[in-house]
Amino acid sequence: MAWSETLPLRSSEDVVTVRQRVRMAADREGFRLVDQTKIVTAASEIARNTVIYGGGGSATIEGVEKNGRRGVRITFEDNGPGIADIELAMKDGWTSGAGLGLGLSGAKRLSNEFEIVSAPGKGTRVTLTRWR
Amino acid sequence: MDKIPILKLGEFLLVTVQVDMHDRLAMTLQDDLTERIVASHARGVLIDISALDIVDSFIGRMLANIAAMSAILDAQTVVVGMRPAVAITLVELGLSLPGVRTALNVEKGMELLRARMREVEPGQTAEGQAAYGEGRVQQADGVE
Ligand SMILES: Nc1ncnc2c1ncn2[C@@H]1O[C@H](COP(=O)(O)OP(=O)(O)O)[C@@H](O)[C@H]1O
Ligand SMILES: [Mg+2]
Numbered sequence: 001m002a003w004s005e006t007l008p009l010r011s012s013e014d015v016v017t018v019r020q021r022v023r024m025a026a027d028r029e030g031f032r033l034v035d036q037t038k039i040v041t042a043a044s045e046i047a048r049n050t051v052i053y054g055g056g057g058s059a060t061i062e063g064v065e066k067n068g069r070r071g072v073r074i075t076f077e078d079n080g081p082g083i084a085d086i087e088l089a090m091k092d093g094w095t096s097g098a099g100l101g102l103g104l105s106g107a108k109r110l111s112n113e114f115e116i117v118s119a120p121g122k123g124t125r126v127t128l129t130r131w132r
Numbered sequence: 133m134d135k136i137p138i139l140k141l142g143e144f145l146l147v148t149v150q151v152d153m154h155d156r157l158a159m160t161l162q163d164d165l166t167e168r169i170v171a172s173h174a175r176g177v178l179i180d181i182s183a184l185d186i187v188d189s190f191i192g193r194m195l196a197n198i199a200a201m202s203a204i205l206d207a208q209t210v211v212v213g214m215r216p217a218v219a220i221t222l223v224e225l226g227l228s229l230p231g232v233r234t235a236l237n238v239e240k241g242m243e244l245l246r247a248r249m250r251e252v253e254p255g256q257t258a259e260g261q262a263a264y265g266e267g268r269v270q271q272a273d274g275v276e
Contacts (some may be wrong), residue, residue: 012155015154038221100227102225104187109224
């Protein structure tokens with residue numbers, strides 16, 4: 001049924017915990033292995049962004065349902081600097097740091113639904129959903 | 133756990149990643165491995181990731197960095213044991229891992245390293261190359 005949990009994201013250990021909890025959620029919702037791997041990988045990317053660029057925040061993991069279809073949704077929130085140019089940030093290979101610039105774009109490809117809300121000084125919220 | 137063990141296997145180094153690595157641990161491994169390649173004059177590095185249930189862009193970058201760095205130090209890198217679900221996901225993530233060779237398992241990885249080493253030995257005739265290659269393999273079983 002409907003359930004959710006919120007986890008802190010302050011350190012690289014927290015990123016590992018979020019990965020493990022998303023894995024458990026996907027398993028509980030009956031995802032097959034490849035789909036589990038995709039949503040966990042997407043979550044890992046966004047969780048790391050929350051810690052590194054967002055200065056820490058949280059991840060809320062939920063079991064969701066639409067038209068009788070079950071899925072997992074993860075909402076990442078931070079009160080960091082926000083993103084001025086979301087279109088640019090979403091480009092494959094673009095990074096303001098030392099990354100590969102594949103986190104946002106890759107997580108979008110690995111999810112069925114992807115939403116990003118961000119503005120300078122207003123923090124960032126990214127929502128990933130994958131259906132079974 | 134704050135270190136990933138690096139084992140010496142003849143003239144190769146073997147790293148078996150056994151835990152869900154957090155980012156700092158991955159960075160430590162990169163540094164430790166560079167030092168070990170230099171100290172041990174290793175000619176090849178095997179990184180066994182069969183225990184990893186995901187590889188994201190951070191771990192991918194670490195693997196690519198290790199490969200690039202070891203190439204500079206005249207050692208080849210082979211990543212072994214990547215799970216099929218991980219490989220499929222990497223493609224969709226958009227990660228191509230340039231310069232990273234992969235093999236099914238440690239055994240196949242060693243074969244690949246030995247073959248590569250024979251190929252890259254310069255200034256050898258075909259015959260000489262084979263002889264040199266064998267010498268190398270023997271050396272791998274002994275000490276260096
Ligand atoms: N939570 C966030 N807060 C502020 N900026 C962010 C956040 N997430 C992503 N960004 C920006 O978007 C860019 C692209 O992110 P990403 O695609 O994950 O690549 P990378 O992490 O390799 O830089 C980052 O370099 C950063 O500038
Ligand atoms: Mg990122």
